Amino acid sequence: MTKILIVEDERMIADDIKYTLDQYGYEVSGIFNKGIDAIDNMSALKPDMILMDIMLEGELNGIETGEIILKDHDVPIIFLTAFADSTTVESTKDIAAYGYILKPFEAKELYATIEIALIKHKSEKKLKESKALSESMFTGNPEPCVYLNNDFQVIDINPRFKEFFGFSLEEIKGKEIDALIIPEEYETEATKLSSDTLSGYVYFDTFRKNKEGGILPVSISAAPIVIDGKSKGSFVIYKDISIRKKVEEEREKLIEKLQKSLDEIKTLEGLIPICSYCKKIRDDSGFWGNVEQYISKHSNVDFSHSICPDCLKEHFPDQYKKMKDKGNI
Structure with missing residues (x-):
C-alpha cells in the first residue's frame, strides 16, 4: 500500500x-x-x-x-x-x-x-x-575505455584510459581516436576495425601507442551503441596484454630452445654392418672401427672400461680366484 x-x-x-x-x-x-x-x-x-x-x-x-x-x-x-x-x-x-x-x-x-x-x-x-x-x-572499469561518436571522435574516457595512454579528456575530446593512438603501420588495420565496429562486436589483439609514442600491446573489445535501432557511436575497451605478450614470448623462446635440443639428440637406428669374428662395425664411409668408436660417434654415449667375470677368469685366473674367495664375484 x-x-x-x-x-x-x-x-x-x-x-x-x-x-x-x-x-x-x-x-x-x-x-x-x-x-x-x-x-x-x-x-x-x-x-x-x-x-x-x-x-x-x-x-x-x-x-x-x-x-x-x-x-x-x-x-x-x-x-x-x-x-x-x-x-x-x-x-x-x-x-x-x-x-x-x-x-x-x-x-x-x-x-x-x-x-x-x-x-x-x-x-x-x-x-x-x-x-x-x-x-x-565505465568510470570504475579497470581497463582503458572510451566512448566515440559515429565519426570515431572522443566523447568521454575513463580514468584508466588517461593513466594508460597519457591523454586527459580535455586534450582529446572531439578528436578522432585513430589520429591519437594508432601507430603508423597499423592505420589500415585500424580503419577496417572502425568499420567493423559500426556493424557489430569486434575483438582483436593488436598494438596502439600512448601520448609519448610508446607502443602498447592491447586486446580491443568494441561494440556499437544502438538507440532506437540507430547507431549513436561505439564503446571501446583496450585491455592491457603486455604481461600476456611477455609470457607468450618467453614460451616461444622455450619451445625454440627445446626444439633445438631435440634436433641435436643423436639416435641409432636401422641395419648396422658388424663383423662376425672381430665384431668391428662398418660406418657410412666404409671404415671399419670398433663398437665403442661407432656408438660414441653416432650418439651422446661415453664409455667406461671394466672386465666381465668370464674374461677375468680366462685371462687373469689368479686375480679371479682371489676375488672369488672374497665373495666379490
Missing part, C-alpha cells in the same frame, strides 16, 4: 485530503502542519509520497521544507497551493516537483495527480539507477 505524508497547515483541508486518500486505498502515514515536523519524522515514517502545502505556518514554507527533505530522501512531492499564478510556479523551479494541485480540488483530480507522479517517479528512479550502474561500469 502506498504511504502518503500530508503537510498542510489548514486542518480541515488536511482532514479532507486524508478522507479522499482513504477512499482510494492509500495509507496516510502522518499529518503535519509545520515543515520542521515533517523533516524530523521522515526517517521514521518513510512515506512513498508527500502532499505539501506551499504556504505553511512556521519558519519553513513548503518549498524550503521540500528542498531539505530531498537532500536525504528520494520521494516525490506534489505541492498544494491556492494560487496558480506564474510567481508561485516559478518559486518551485529549483525543486523537482511531481505536480501541483490547486485548492480547492476534486477527489478524482487528486487521485490522477498522485498516480501520474508515482509512475513518473518510478520510471525516473529506474533510469537513475541504470545510469548510475552504467557510469560505475
